[in-house]
Amino acid sequence: xxxxxxxxxxxxxxxxxxxxxxxxxxxxxxxxxxxxxxxxxxxxxxxxxxxxxxxxxxxxxxxxxxxxxxxxxxxxxxxxxxxxxxxxxxxxxxxxxxxxxxxxxxxxxxxxxxxxxxxxxxxxxxxxxxxxxxxxxxxxxxxxxxxxxxxxxxxxxxxxxxxxxxxxxxxxxxxxxxxxxxxxxxxxxxxxxxxxxxxxxxxxxxxxxxxxxxxxxxxxxxxxxxxxxxxxxxxxxxxxxxxxxxxxxxxxxxxxxxxxxxxxxxxxxxxxxxxxxxxxxxxxxxxxxxxxxxxxxxxxxxxxxxxxxxxxxx
Amino acid sequence: xxxxxxxxxxxxxxxxxxxxxxxxxxxxxxxxxxxxxxxxxxxxxxxxxxxxxxxxxxxxxxxxxxxxxxxxxxxxxxxxxxxxxxxxxxxxxxxxxxxxxxxxxxxxxxxxxxxxxxxxxxxxxxxxxxxxxxxxxxxxxxxxxxxxxxxxxxxxxxxxxxxxxxxxxxxxxxxxxxxxxxxxxxxxxxxxxxxxxxxxxxxxxxxxxxxxxxxxxxxxxxxxxxxxxxxxxxxxxxxxxxxxxxxxxxxxxxxxxxxxxxxxxxxxxxxxxxxxxxxxxxxxxxxxxxxx
Numbered sequence: 068x069x070x071x072x073x074x075x076x077x078x079x080x081x082x083x084x085x086x087x088x089x090x091x092x093x094x095x096x097x098x099x100x101x102x103x104x105x106x107x108x109x110x111x112x113x114x115x116x117x118x119x120x121x122x123x124x125x126x127x128x129x130x131x132x133x134x135x136x137x138x139x140x141x142x143x144x145x146x147x148x149x150x151x152x153x154x155x156x157x158x159x160x161x162x163x164x165x166x167x168x169x170x171x172x173x174x175x176x177x178x179x180x181x182x183x184x185x186x187x188x189x190x191x192x193x194x195x196x197x198x199x200x201x202x203x204x205x206x207x208x209x210x211x212x213x214x215x216x217x218x219x220x221x222x223x224x225x226x227x228x229x230x231x232x233x234x235x236x237x238x239x240x241x242x243x244x245x246x247x248x249x250x251x252x253x254x255x256x257x258x259x260x261x262x263x264x265x266x267x268x269x270x271x272x273x274x275x276x277x278x279x280x281x282x283x284x285x286x287x288x289x290x291x292x293x294x295x296x297x298x299x300x301x302x303x304x305x306x307x308x309x310x311x312x313x314x315x316x317x318x319x320x321x322x323x324x325x326x327x328x329x330x331x332x333x334x335x336x337x338x339x340x341x342x343x344x345x346x347x348x349x350x351x352x353x354x355x356x357x358x359x360x361x362x363x364x365x366x367x368x369x370x371x372x373x374x375x376x377x378x379x380x381x
Numbered sequence: 382x383x384x385x386x387x388x389x390x391x392x393x394x395x396x397x398x399x400x401x402x403x404x405x406x407x408x409x410x411x412x413x414x415x416x417x418x419x420x421x422x423x424x425x426x427x428x429x430x431x432x433x434x435x436x437x438x439x440x441x442x443x444x445x446x447x448x449x450x451x452x453x454x455x456x457x458x459x460x461x462x463x464x465x466x467x468x469x470x471x472x473x474x475x476x477x478x479x480x481x482x483x484x485x486x487x488x489x490x491x492x493x494x495x496x497x498x499x500x501x502x503x504x505x506x507x508x509x510x511x512x513x514x515x516x517x518x519x520x521x522x523x524x525x526x527x528x529x530x531x532x533x534x535x536x537x538x539x540x541x542x543x544x545x546x547x548x549x550x551x552x553x554x555x556x557x558x559x560x561x562x563x564x565x566x567x568x569x570x571x572x573x574x575x576x577x578x579x580x581x582x583x584x585x586x587x588x589x590x591x592x593x594x595x596x597x598x599x600x601x602x603x604x605x606x607x608x609x610x611x612x613x614x615x616x617x618x619x620x621x622x623x624x625x626x627x628x629x630x631x632x633x634x635x636x637x638x639x640x641x642x643x644x645x646x647x648x649x650x651x652x653x654x655x656x657x658x659x660x661x662x663x664x665x666x667x668x669x670x671x672x673x
Binding site for chain 2: 113114121124125128129138139141142143152155157224269270272275289291292294295359361
């Protein structure tokens, strides 16, 4: 009879102790960062958005938190999901791997949210094939369109170029909620439907593995995923231009060189010193951090223009 | 007259024996496949993750360097989440079960409620996420706080806890209740002193298994907008946080192969937490179980 009451009592006491311990630990960590932090800016900053941009933000938040008391949180809901929260007013900034869509801009206007676009870095959307594929080394935009647009037939490599093998093409593409898909859709498919045979995945590593495993496979994803796997997959040059740091930054790798943005709520910068302080840090360091995680830094003029825009908002 | 016609029995003996061993083989292979899958999974996770499972892994925040990446924010976040989910879901769940089993009259309305609770247990977790987003995050303006996430997770596992508690309460023999009433006890006294003590092992086992589900769920957290990149610990239930499955998913998506190993280390931590909770459930069942 007494047994279970005793048990419940200890369980409650136990959880209270665990909670107490947690609280203490967080208090301690605040204490240490206080002594390290120079500036007295405090507060919190919330962001969300593209999973492509997330590694850059992770690096920035990691470095920023080591020298500031500002509490930054960034979600990874995808470009579209991020804008949804931005429109709902729950985030201060929203990361995007494509420019904002007209409908999203319209909804923001309706919600009375003014925003500013900041360029963070460039990504070269990379088209990859299996290393055993020795025919498709260079594709034109026309070829890509022919390969990826649904036309009701089963596509073979020989349909694209009669000299290529008479084998079915196997497709791997990022999921439709990703900015990567949106960008490809815009510049290559031009809003036509993508081949229905394509395997779609939100996890780019699935695409990498798919292309690694099939001689006839073709896929596309961000440059960082190609960099991390360049021993086992092969990048296709587009219109004779290979994707690499120089061609992506200069824009020669066209049209698949794409900008990565973050959109910031103007009122948040004006009213919350923490947002201003964090964004300043982001613009100052985005280029270096982008390089560190596998993207390409933008020209310094772009960051200077970003900074000017930020100062104008304060 | 002989009761057993040995001749005809012997004639069928061989085919019966063969059939017996064929089915034995089939069932054995079925078990083997399940076990092998588990073994391969374990091997893969352990071989990839063990190297990253250092003490730093528990004391560091997430990092862009795989070797410096840690699970502190996610582990503490998940514990905070449990600290909200456990009391909320158990009080509501056991309360509803007591009402439905002990107080509610047998009529159509209550039958309808019972059937629907069982149906709710089968609703996909994303739907609960959307519910949480609408009610807790937006309407009650709790934001993506521990409290909002905890309430959402509580709703998610509530049906499971109610059903498990109902089963446990129903398993208490009615003779014991009658005896209690016979001694002059009220309904509440009977519930508190007779029904609950003998139902508590079943209730706790069901609840802990439900809590294990809550600690491993990602979808509702994604929907209510729980962040992944976070470099501080929550100080109270209104703070935002991140949880183990979110952090693991984020690592597993990374391009660098090293982060796959970090994800494996995270999975080991999550599995350890789950195993711990499940063994507590088993322990409780064994320690408190009474037989009538």
